[in-house]
Amino acid sequence: MDHRHRSATQSDVAKEVGVSRTLVSFAFRGAPGVSDETKQAIFEAAKRLGYRPNAVAADLARKHRSAVGLYLMDIRNEVYADILSGVRTALPQDRNRLILSVSRSIDGEDQGALESLIEARVGIIIAATLLDSEERVRELAHIVPLVSVTRPVEGVDSVYSDDAAGARAATEHLIGLGHTRIAHLAGPVYDGHTVRRQSYAKTMRDAGLKPLMLAAEDFTQDAGQRAATELLSMTERPTAIFTHNDQLALGAREAAYAKGLSVPSELSLVGYDNSRTSGLHGIDLTSVDLHATELGQIAGTVALERLSNPEAPVADRRVTPKLVVRSSTAPPARVT
Amino acid sequence: MDHRHRSATQSDVAKEVGVSRTLVSFAFRGAPGVSDETKQAIFEAAKRLGYRPNAVAADLARKHRSAVGLYLMDIRNEVYADILSGVRTALPQDRNRLILSVSRSIDGEDQGALESLIEARVGIIIAATLLDSEERVRELAHIVPLVSVTRPVEGVDSVYSDDAAGARAATEHLIGLGHTRIAHLAGPVYDGHTVRRQSYAKTMRDAGLKPLMLAAEDFTQDAGQRAATELLSMTERPTAIFTHNDQLALGAREAAYAKGLSVPSELSLVGYDNSRTSGLHGIDLTSVDLHATELGQIAGTVALERLSNPEAPVADRRVTPKLVVRSSTAPPARVT
DNA sequence: CTGAAAGCGCTAACAT
DNA sequence: ATGTTAGCGCTTTCAG
Numbered sequence: 001m002d003h004r005h006r007s008a009t010q011s012d013v014a015k016e017v018g019v020s021r022t023l024v025s026f027a028f029r030g031a032p033g034v035s036d037e038t039k040q041a042i043f044e045a046a047k048r049l050g051y052r053p054n055a056v057a058a059d060l061a062r063k064h065r066s067a068v069g070l071y072l073m074d075i076r077n078e079v080y081a082d083i084l085s086g087v088r089t090a091l092p093q094d095r096n097r098l099i100l101s102v103s104r105s106i107d108g109e110d111q112g113a114l115e116s117l118i119e120a121r122v123g124i125i126i127a128a129t130l131l132d133s134e135e136r137v138r139e140l141a142h143i144v145p146l147v148s149v150t151r152p153v154e155g156v157d158s159v160y161s162d163d164a165a166g167a168r169a170a171t172e173h174l175i176g177l178g179h180t181r182i183a184h185l186a187g188p189v190y191d192g193h194t195v196r197r198q199s200y201a202k203t204m205r206d207a208g209l210k211p212l213m214l215a216a217e218d219f220t221q222d223a224g225q226r227a228a229t230e231l232l233s234m235t236e237r238p239t240a241i242f243t244h245n246d247q248l249a250l251g252a253r254e255a256a257y258a259k260g261l262s263v264p265s266e267l268s269l270v271g272y273d274n275s276r277t278s279g280l281h282g283i284d285l286t287s288v289d290l291h292a293t294e295l296g297q298i299a300g301t302v303a304l305e306r307l308s309n310p311e312a313p314v315a316d317r318r319v320t321p322k323l324v325v326r327s328s329t330a331p332p333a334r335v336t
Numbered sequence: 337m338d339h340r341h342r343s344a345t346q347s348d349v350a351k352e353v354g355v356s357r358t359l360v361s362f363a364f365r366g367a368p369g370v371s372d373e374t375k376q377a378i379f380e381a382a383k384r385l386g387y388r389p390n391a392v393a394a395d396l397a398r399k400h401r402s403a404v405g406l407y408l409m410d411i412r413n414e415v416y417a418d419i420l421s422g423v424r425t426a427l428p429q430d431r432n433r434l435i436l437s438v439s440r441s442i443d444g445e446d447q448g449a450l451e452s453l454i455e456a457r458v459g460i461i462i463a464a465t466l467l468d469s470e471e472r473v474r475e476l477a478h479i480v481p482l483v484s485v486t487r488p489v490e491g492v493d494s495v496y497s498d499d500a501a502g503a504r505a506a507t508e509h510l511i512g513l514g515h516t517r518i519a520h521l522a523g524p525v526y527d528g529h530t531v532r533r534q535s536y537a538k539t540m541r542d543a544g545l546k547p548l549m550l551a552a553e554d555f556t557q558d559a560g561q562r563a564a565t566e567l568l569s570m571t572e573r574p575t576a577i578f579t580h581n582d583q584l585a586l587g588a589r590e591a592a593y594a595k596g597l598s599v600p601s602e603l604s605l606v607g608y609d610n611s612r613t614s615g616l617h618g619i620d621l622t623s624v625d626l627h628a629t630e631l632g633q634i635a636g637t638v639a640l641e642r643l644s645n646p647e648a649p650v651a652d653r654r655v656t657p658k659l660v661v662r663s664s665t666a667p668p669a670r671v672t
Numbered sequence: 673c674t675g676a677a678a679g680c681g682c683t684a685a686c687a688t
Numbered sequence: 689a690t691g692t693t694a695g696c697g698c699t700t701t702c703a704g
Binding site: 009010011021022025026029053054056057058059060061062063 | 680681682683684
């Protein structure tokens with residue numbers, strides 16, 4: 001294994017062929033003004049020398065920056081992985097410089113993560129912010145074009161799912177089944193994620209029911225299990241739980257089984273995300289599908305549009321979620 | 337929303353303060369030789385002007401490249417998400433320019449994906465290759481430092497799990513339970529992923545049993561379900577299936593239920609990856625844990641070491657997998 | 673402590 | 689059709 005990792009430059013190629021640097025640059029970008037013969041010679045020499053274009057230097061020389069930055073909270077959460085996946089499919093082949101930045105810890109500062117993206121001089125950032133205030137996101141958007149995904153931010157390109165509608169559908173589904181003691185298992189309170197719980201509370205009150213909310217320490221299954229255990233230890237325990245996401249719901253499910261309660265006969269459960277796991281036989285979790293992949297795809301498209309037209313009006317793309325009913329929900333057990 | 341996205345440069349700051357560009361550069365890197373007063377003045381001016389360091393230009397000017405490239409197949413697969421997560425934790429705060437490249441389609445060419453990473457001039461690439469031949473990986477490693485993760489490549493820094501041992505443990509577990517008709521559900525045949533099936537076949541033969549292999553179209557649950565359906569339609573159907581990964585196993589599980597077969601009484605199932613889903617109540621899938629997060633972590637560390645010492649001997653870090661026995665495996669039904 | 677000058681690899685007018 | 693000449697924003701000797 002040799003270690004001469006300094007790759008050849010355009011000048012090297014130019015020298016080899018006996019032409020100027022410019023010609024090489026033109027040849028590689030398919031710009032007009034290079035004879036076919038010269039082009040051939042250049043490509044051959046390039047190949048011989050192992051020349052590779054330097055996209056970074058090109059970006060620097062050009063006014064415009066071509067990389068797309070993606071900021072996500074937690075890549076292990078299927079929702080974010082799906083968003084990433086969607087963004088990727090929206091980006092054309094040659095534009096695949098996707099710089100990823102994942103926040104280090106969910107409750108730590110994600111200062112650095114977003115900052116590093118702007119230091120990397122990406123042309124645009126697609127961000128699933130959560131911890132930051134809308135104000136801060138707006139500020140950021142002044143520094144570098146930004147499209148907010150999963151969360152609407154006034155004055156900033158936004159691509160999101162209608163969380164209010166999703167939470168309402170979930171809650172109404174439970175109410176419709178006859179439940180009255182319906183709890184909501186939320187995540188920690190952040191600026192960006194309060195719509196679902198608010199919608200839940202409003203729907204409950206509109207139905208003349210009393211909201212019962214508990215916030216988990218984070219968005220993981222373990223946190224969900226701990227919080228749900230608490231919920232299920234109440235004297236008048238809820239007969240149904242609607243959770244902020246599927247991971248919390250799966251945690252609640254474990255908590256129920258640990259307590260010897262079966263789902264759905266003794267506890268109805270509704271999650272959010274419609275992750276792949278929720279559809280498995282034996283899990284069959286009723287869940288709200290927010291169409292994460294589609295969200296990512298649209299965000300990618302919006303980003304591309306913004307890049308090509310900075311003056312276009314602010315985009316606001318709202319996707320409608322869909323309640324997927326499975327067998328983790330049923331009417332409450334007859335009161336004994 | 338204004339659109340003056342051209343950020344301030346070091347010269348702007350220098351001009352504002354009334355010093356030379358160099359000073360500003362020094363100040364921001366904490367290099368010695370700048371008086372505290374000047375430093376203060378510079379930072380204030382920078383803040384006022386909204387100056388942000390340009391990491392890309394810095395890399396260009398410096399000899400060395402600081403970004404880390406990560407090449408993965410499919411981010412929706414928990415294993416790869418975990419690897420990413422592990423790599424991230426290994427990278428220090430200030431070194432968080434992680435450029436991600438995901439292969440577009442699993443059976444398409446991933447030519448472009450790896451190529452784009454080297455055009456982005458990353459300092460090192462951490463790659464979970466699969467489709468490429470070892471030869472090609474070695475070639476790539478000559479162009480840019482590369483550490484291969486999940487797969488050993490001779491002559492290249494490698495971090496991987498002992499697949500032979502994992503597959504053997506899984507197969508022996510099944511044999512130990514008394515199964516004789518044990519099938520292996522593999523993924524498509526690629527250079528990088530044949531160890532598990534080979535180890536399975538060898539273990540079977542060593543026990544005097546006949547291997548029965550079937551390759552799914554890809555590594556997804558759906559493909560697993562289709563392939564398993566075929567397997568379970570045989571006249572002398574297997575009493576146990578060991579799959580290449582958990583997704584295939586979950587697909588097989590669905591196939592079994594669709595056929596009215598229950599797990600484990602009529603079919604034993606062993607997966608690979610020990611994904612979070614496999615531990616859920618009602619799923620309880622016996623699986624081999626390859627410690628993906630740890631793999632990513634080690635890969636990140638190895639990458640950092642390689643960067644700081646190009647002449648160090650080639651790293652070969654093998655992690656030992658662990659069979660996690662749950663209730664998807666049991667002795668075969670008594671022959672009737 | 674501070675500044676001038678050269679250069680990283682490439683692009684983009686502007687010549688010829 | 690091909691070459692010249694400036695930069696892009698930053699780092700880094702080498703002199704003051």
